[in-house]
Amino acid sequence: MTRHVVAEVSGFPDKGIRRVEVAGREICLVRLGDEFFALMDVCPHGGAKLSGGRLGAVVESDGPGHYRMCRKDEMLKCPWHGWEYDVRTGQSWSDPKSTRTRAYATEAVAGEELVKGPYVADTIPVEVEGNYVVVDFPDRSAGRTREAAEA
Amino acid sequence: MNRPLFETDAATRLRIIDCDIHPSPKSPAALFPFMEKHWVEHLQTYGTHMRQALIGQLAYPRMTANGMRMDSKPEVGPPGSDLKMLREQHLDPLGIEVGNLIALSRGGMEERNPDLAAAMASACNDWQIAEWLEPEPRLRGGIVVAQDNPESAVAEIEKHAGDKRFVQVIMSTRPNETLGTRKYWPIYRAAAEAGLPVGLHPVGYSNGKPSSGSGWPSFYFQEHYTFVPGAESLVTSLVIEGVLEAFPTLKIAIIEGGFSWAPALGWRMDRHFDTFHKEVPHLKRKPSEYMKDHFWWATQPMEEPKKPRDIIDVIEWIGWDRLMYSSDYPHWDYDDAYRIFRFPVEDEQRDAVLSGNASKLYGFQ
Amino acid sequence: MPTRTPLRIDADFHLPQASIDDLLPYLDEFWRGQVVDRELPSMPFRLTSYPPNSPLTKNPDFEGLDVSAALDKFGTDVAIASMLHGAVALHNPDMRAVLMSAVNDYVAKEWLDREPRLRGSIYVSGEDIAASVAEIERLAGDKRFVQVLLLAMQEIHHGNRQYWPIYEACEKHGLTLAVHAGGLYRLPPSVSGWPSYQFEDYVMQSMVFENILTALVGEGVFHKFPDLNVVLLESGFAWLPTIIWRNDKTWRGVRPEVPWLDRKPSEIMAGRVFLSLQPSDPPGPEELKQIIKHIGGTDMLLYSTDYPHRQFSGSDPLPAGLPEEALPDILSGNALKAYPRLAAEPALREAAAILEETT
Numbered sequence: 001m002t003r004h005v006v007a008e009v010s011g012f013p014d015k016g017i018r019r020v021e022v023a024g025r026e027i028c029l030v031r032l033g034d035e036f037f038a039l040m041d042v043c044p045h046g047g048a049k050l051s052g053g054r055l056g057a058v059v060e061s062d063g064p065g066h067y068r069m070c071r072k073d074e075m076l077k078c079p080w081h082g083w084e085y086d087v088r089t090g091q092s093w094s095d096p097k098s099t100r101t102r103a104y105a106t107e108a109v110a111g112e113e114l115v116k117g118p119y120v121a122d123t124i125p126v127e128v129e130g131n132y133v134v135v136d137f138p139d140r141s142a143g144r145t146r147e148a149a150e151a
Numbered sequence: 152m153n154r155p156l157f158e159t160d161a162a163t164r165l166r167i168i169d170c171d172i173h174p175s176p177k178s179p180a181a182l183f184p185f186m187e188k189h190w191v192e193h194l195q196t197y198g199t200h201m202r203q204a205l206i207g208q209l210a211y212p213r214m215t216a217n218g219m220r221m222d223s224k225p226e227v228g229p230p231g232s233d234l235k236m237l238r239e240q241h242l243d244p245l246g247i248e249v250g251n252l253i254a255l256s257r258g259g260m261e262e263r264n265p266d267l268a269a270a271m272a273s274a275c276n277d278w279q280i281a282e283w284l285e286p287e288p289r290l291r292g293g294i295v296v297a298q299d300n301p302e303s304a305v306a307e308i309e310k311h312a313g314d315k316r317f318v319q320v321i322m323s324t325r326p327n328e329t330l331g332t333r334k335y336w337p338i339y340r341a342a343a344e345a346g347l348p349v350g351l352h353p354v355g356y357s358n359g360k361p362s363s364g365s366g367w368p369s370f371y372f373q374e375h376y377t378f379v380p381g382a383e384s385l386v387t388s389l390v391i392e393g394v395l396e397a398f399p400t401l402k403i404a405i406i407e408g409g410f411s412w413a414p415a416l417g418w419r420m421d422r423h424f425d426t427f428h429k430e431v432p433h434l435k436r437k438p439s440e441y442m443k444d445h446f447w448w449a450t451q452p453m454e455e456p457k458k459p460r461d462i463i464d465v466i467e468w469i470g471w472d473r474l475m476y477s478s479d480y481p482h483w484d485y486d487d488a489y490r491i492f493r494f495p496v497e498d499e500q501r502d503a504v505l506s507g508n509a510s511k512l513y514g515f516q
Numbered sequence: 517m518p519t520r521t522p523l524r525i526d527a528d529f530h531l532p533q534a535s536i537d538d539l540l541p542y543l544d545e546f547w548r549g550q551v552v553d554r555e556l557p558s559m560p561f562r563l564t565s566y567p568p569n570s571p572l573t574k575n576p577d578f579e580g581l582d583v584s585a586a587l588d589k590f591g592t593d594v595a596i597a598s599m600l601h602g603a604v605a606l607h608n609p610d611m612r613a614v615l616m617s618a619v620n621d622y623v624a625k626e627w628l629d630r631e632p633r634l635r636g637s638i639y640v641s642g643e644d645i646a647a648s649v650a651e652i653e654r655l656a657g658d659k660r661f662v663q664v665l666l667l668a669m670q671e672i673h674h675g676n677r678q679y680w681p682i683y684e685a686c687e688k689h690g691l692t693l694a695v696h697a698g699g700l701y702r703l704p705p706s707v708s709g710w711p712s713y714q715f716e717d718y719v720m721q722s723m724v725f726e727n728i729l730t731a732l733v734g735e736g737v738f739h740k741f742p743d744l745n746v747v748l749l750e751s752g753f754a755w756l757p758t759i760i761w762r763n764d765k766t767w768r769g770v771r772p773e774v775p776w777l778d779r780k781p782s783e784i785m786a787g788r789v790f791l792s793l794q795p796s797d798p799p800g801p802e803e804l805k806q807i808i809k810h811i812g813g814t815d816m817l818l819y820s821t822d823y824p825h826r827q828f829s830g831s832d833p834l835p836a837g838l839p840e841e842a843l844p845d846i847l848s849g850n851a852l853k854a855y856p857r858l859a860a861e862p863a864l865r866e867a868a869a870i871l872e873e874t875t
Contacts, residue, residue, distance in 0.1 A: 045490075046485070046486070046487055046490050047487045047489065047490050048220075048222070049222065052220075052221055052222030053221055053222075054221060056772070059771070059772040059775040060775055060778075061775035061776040061778070062776075063736060063739050063740055063776050064677075064735060064736030064737075064739060064740050064776050065677075065736075066776070067775060068775075077215075077221075079215075079216075079220055079221035079222040080215075080220050080221075080222075080483060080484070080485050081215075081483065081484060081485075081768070081769045082214055082215045082483065082768075082769035082770065083768055083769060084771070084772075092768075094767070094768040094771055214769065214770040214772065214773050215769070324707075324708060325707060325708060326708060326709065327709065328708075328709045328710065329704075329706060329708040329709040329710060329711050329712075329716075330708055331711070331712070331716075332709075332712060358707075358708075358709070360703065360704050360707055360708075360709055361673070361703055361707065362707045363673060363707065363724065363727035363728075363731075364669055364699075364703065364704065364705040364706050364707070364720060364723060364724040364727065365668060365669055365670060365673050365674055365699075365703075365724045365727050365728050365731070366670060366671060366672050366673035366674075366676070366703060367673055368673055368727065368730075368731055368734070369673070369675075369676060369677075369731070369734070369735060370734045370735070370770075370773055370774055371770055371773055372730075372734040372763075372766060372767065372770050372773055372774045372777075373673075373727070373730050373731050373734045373735075375766050375770065376726070376727065376730045376759070376762060376763065376766065377707060377727060379723075379726065379758060379759075379762060380706070380707070380720075380723035380724070380726050380727055381706070381707040381708065383720075383723050384705075384706030384707065384708055384711075384720055384723055385706075385708055387706075387711070387716055387719050387720060387723075388706070388708065388711055388716060391711070391713055391715050391716045391719070392711070392712055392713065392716070409758065409762070411757065411758045411761060411762075412755060412758040414754075414803070415722075415752075415754035415755050415757075415758070415797065415798075415807070416719075416755075418754055418797045418798050418799050418803060419719055419722060419752060419754065419755075419795075419797040420719055421799060422795060422796075422797045422799065423572070423715065423718055423719060423795070424715075426570075426571045426572045426826060427571070427572070427713070427714065427715035427718065429571075430713055430714055430715055431713055431715055452762075452765070454758070454761045454762065454765070455761065455764075455765050456757070456760075456761045456810070457764075457782075457812075461757065461761075461809070461810050464806050464809075464810070483769070484769070
């Protein structure tokens with residue numbers, strides 16, 4: 001693991017999405033308040049750069065005509081096909097398995113309560129050190145495959 | 152996932168022809184230089200006159216960025232209006248060798264005023280030449296026609312038929328009458344005589360008829376699906392009304408109408424042909440045979456069944472020589488050529504779909 | 517192999533159309549007078565979808581077979597019958613409602629009373645929701661009616677909220693919602709307009725059903741009415757793979773528009789949507805097997821003859837290529853799931869249970 005400085009906190013707007021290059025790889029950085037998240041900048045479905053997407057809420061419903069926004073800004077919507085990825089886990093949230101009518105408070109939604117979609121965007125640990133956003137990122141040695149880098 | 156194809160793209164450049172790229176004018180006024188002054192004044196005064204309640208917008212707002220890729224908006228103008236961006240975002244990175252333009256907006260296809268419709272179609276074609284075909288040799292045009300003014304449509308085809316940069320005729324899939332009816336036959340005659348295929352691509356503007364035979368859908372989720380039955384009904388109409396018997400050299404490309412339904416439609420028409428053939432004595436062969444001989448199919452939006460290999464059964468029926476890659480750039484349901492095969496394919500099959508079949512149909516060799 | 521002949525439930529069986537004269541005893545004095553003054557008996561009241569002498573409507577194999585003989589011929593234990601009367605196409609809401617009520621009463625008295633193998637459909641209009649709900653309430657007590665039947669091509673799209681009182685009444689009374697091919701022809705059968713030939717009209721019916729099923733899913737009908745089942749009759753079914761693949765894919769991109777779709781559309785349809793077997797469009801057993809593979813099984817399919825329409829030749833309404841082990845469910849097991857009222861009949865439940873033990 002190598003620590004890479006990828007951005008300055010002060011110059012990074014809240015709810016900002018940025019594409020940065022780290023060790024020859026492109027990652028998508030997202031700021032939500034004091035938290036930063038990083039995902040590999042490629043949609044595992046159609047190949048779009050996720051950094052071109054928009055942040056949104058999870059929309060839930062008690063039934064036809066009812067709309068409830070949960071976890072505001074925590075889903076990154078792919079710029080092409082609109083698939084939603086959880087910025088915290090990288091999981092696609094388009095395949096929940098059972099009807100749910102209960103409302104979630106923002107804090108209460110945990111990754112395990114969301115059914116994992118078949119696609120998971122790669123997430124990368126991020127830390128904020130002082131005024132810098134830092135990403136722990138595996139070194140990329142020649143010839144390594146993407147799968148090996150993930151492992 | 153199509154990991155091998157996706158990962159080896161940079162090393163092994165594949166030949167790619169894209170059958171569906173949508174160019175857009177920077178603004179409605181961008182077409183004015185290609186129109187007579189009185190039509191410019193007409194448009195500035197009265198605007199367009201369509202068979203729907205809303206002016207200049209769709210009644211089913213799309214879920215993503217007005218139906219566009221969120222990342223496709225240039226600094227000035229709508230998505231698809233900037234050649235530089237089209238190159239940088241699509242043509243260059245995918246290594247598109249040839250891209251077919253389907254100019255959907257402002258081409259007058261759904262305009263009610265017949266003369267305005269003809270003027271708009273004509274302007275749209277001249278605009279394609281000036282703004283896209285001249286500066287970018289990788290692009291090819293589609294002759295947009297005002298099909299409900301067939302005389303003007305024929306004249307427009309004849310005007311551009313000698314220009315090899317135009318490779319097909321584009322008609323609206325929401326015409327005034329269904330496309331097999333005889334009103335439109337002069338257009339097919341002109342296309343066949345010019346050796347140009349007819350490209351059919353769904354349009355969003357209403358022709359005053361619900362987008363489903365059962366009425367108006369409520370949600371875009373439903374409206375998106377209507378492209379499928381819409382295309383199915385056009386194929387049904389063209390086959391059963393005898394267009395392909397009358398114009399045996401006519402070729403038709405179904406673009407963004409899907410293809411996975413083709414076998415089921417062919418079977419259905421054949422199944423009931425026995426019952427109805429006396430009503431349509433002009434048909435000399437089984438309906439599916441006309442489908443197999445006269446139709447080509449574009450891939451986008453690529454179907455993604457739970458078991459991806461199911462698609463292979465479908466392609467076996469329509470033929471590996473009939474399916475053609477299309478991206479639908481810059482629309483939201485864009486397909487990247489390197490991501491469409493989520494099932495195993497032979498190299499020859501892949502090459503046929505990515506370029507060979509379009510190359511043959513449109514004469515790019 | 518089953519030791520008993522599997523129970524056979526025919527999901528799509530048509531009764532010969534009653535004439536206006538036949539309906540007179542079921543009308544009140546005012547409407548009887550209207551019938552006479554306006555000379556309604558001189559009018560055929562036939563639907564454009566089924567011209568009486570067309571080769572589609574008349575199956576030569578059924579020539580001379582009356583209703584009971586047709587049931588005998590196919591070894592039918594139960595047939596869900598309907599009479600697609602043209603009264604549905606009238607614009608006068610009151611005349612339409614009384615004639616349709618008369619059709620329903622006529623079916624009960626002249627057919628259900630006389631032929632115990634028949635079950636009925638409450639035939640309603642999609643044009644006047646209040647009248648249709650009242651008709652369902654009026655007849656729901658007669659358990660021989662097992663479904664509420666609407667034609668496919670209405671003026672308002674199936675699934676639309678305007679119909680929900682009908683769906684609510686169906687669900688309340690354990691009646692299945694049946695949508696049968698054909699329509700009012702207030703709108704062209706396709707987005708591109710009016711075709712020239714009947715052949716096209718007929719082929720396009722399956723496209724209408726694609727839109728209907730997409731609408732029932734998208735509008736959230738299966739969520740709003742969790743106990744409502746839907747049966748699509750004479751719809752064909754070879755089109756199912758595309759709708760399953762496409763709706764599942766589209767949903768992933770537009771889910772926030774219809775957030776009540778909390779799982780894939782294909783999962784929402786499972787166990788809630790059933791389709792009649794005839795017409796079976798795949799040309800041979802291999803193609804049929806392919807479609808079944810793409811759909812993911814035969815759980816949605818209901819045995820049907822479509823008597824007296826011509827959908828198959830010879831005496832076997834079962835197309836070749838159906839998996840042997842699935843036949844008991846196709847012949848009756850799936851119908852008992854689709855129709856709560858059939859499942860509630862002790863004799864049928866018992867027959868099905870015996871069947872389960874022996875297969």
